[in-house]
Amino acid sequence: MKRIVTIQDVSCVGKCSLTVALPIISAMGVETAIIPTAVLSTHTMFNGFTFRDLTSDITPICEHWKKENIQFSAIYTGYLGSFEQLDLMKKLIDDFGGKETLTIVDPCMADNGKLYPGFTQEFAFAMKDLCSKADIIVPNMTEASFMLGIPYKASGYDLSYIKDLLRQLANIGAKKVVLKGIEFAEVQPEIGDVKGKIGIIAYDKESDSFSWYFHEKMSQSFHGTGDIFASVFTGAMVRGKSFKESYSLAANFVVESIKATLAHDDHNTYGVDFETAIPYLVKNL
Ligand code: PXL
Numbered sequence: 001m002k003r004i005v006t007i008q009d010v011s012c013v014g015k016c017s018l019t020v021a022l023p024i025i026s027a028m029g030v031e032t033a034i035i036p037t038a039v040l041s042t043h044t045m046f047n048g049f050t051f052r053d054l055t056s057d058i059t060p061i062c063e064h065w066k067k068e069n070i071q072f073s074a075i076y077t078g079y080l081g082s083f084e085q086l087d088l089m090k091k092l093i094d095d096f097g098g099k100e101t102l103t104i105v106d107p108c109m110a111d112n113g114k115l116y117p118g119f120t121q122e123f124a125f126a127m128k129d130l131c132s133k134a135d136i137i138v139p140n141m142t143e144a145s146f147m148l149g150i151p152y153k154a155s156g157y158d159l160s161y162i163k164d165l166l167r168q169l170a171n172i173g174a175k176k177v178v179l180k181g182i183e184f185a186e187v188q189p190e191i192g193d194v195k196g197k198i199g200i201i202a203y204d205k206e207s208d209s210f211s212w213y214f215h216e217k218m219s220q221s222f223h224g225t226g227d228i229f230a231s232v233f234t235g236a237m238v239r240g241k242s243f244k245e246s247y248s249l250a251a252n253f254v255v256e257s258i259k260a261t262l263a264h265d266d267h268n269t270y271g272v273d274f275e276t277a278i279p280y281l282v283k284n285l
Pocket of ligand 1: 009011016017040042043044045079108116223224225226227
């Protein structure tokens with residue numbers, strides 16, 4: 001059985017980070033080892049959340065694993081709360097990464113043009129440094145802009161702007177980049193009629209090639225969907241799906257989860273009903 005390790009917080013309520021990574025990657029038939037980086041009563045979109053930092057547990061956990069010769073098919077890092085945790089992830093990648101281990105960094109720290117509470121531009125540059133050690137990074141448009149230190153464009157860009165962004169992101173160091181949340185205001189002849197849709201354009205540095213997947217745009221956005229995306233993407237890559245199959249399945253699963261959520265009259269925005277969509281995921285794996 002393949003085993004991955006994912007490193008992110010436990011938000012006890014508000015489905016995101018480990019409370020989505022664990023059930024989703026497990027449902028994909030992949031053993032999911034974890035390092036919880038902090039325990040919060042809820043994710044940071046609530047007011048008044050509690051926060052217990054677990055940074056000091058990370059090194060002892062890794063040291064024990066090294067003694068036990070524990071190995072992973074993939075390392076997947078998500079939400080990280082401090083510069084020290086970013087440094088510890090670099091060490092973890094040095095210790096447990098390698099040819100047989102796929103390293104995926106989700107630079108989870110921003111969306112819709114804004115950094116999440118507590119993050120700064122300086123943190124985004126430090127996250128960029130962690131991204132230099134990844135095989136694959138999966139930023140959204142906001143995270144990409146903060147890491148590159150350029151203004152976030154909500155609209156009005158074209159395919160050549162996105163290709164340039166992707167090349168700059170690949171120059172950070174990863175072999176592959178998956179850029180999420182792209183919306184073109186106009187038809188882009190090279191990739192067809194993507195107007196009114198939302199999607200992904202990915203870049204493979206080794207073959208210098210671009211690929212893409214666009215789908216319908218949902219009427220509402222929800223917290224935690226980036227974590228769901230990264231979890232499915234990681235699980236699919238480890239299960240041997242191709243790069244494009246993996247990010248397309250991840251996008252489709254997010255859409256299915258949002259549809260399931262919107263079907264509830266009393267839905268809220270702090271987490272999606274991914275549980276209802278799990279049979280879809282398993283069937284399409
Ligand atoms: O979904 C990203 C995420 C993860 N973890 C925590 C968060 C957020 C987004 O706000 O607050 C604690």
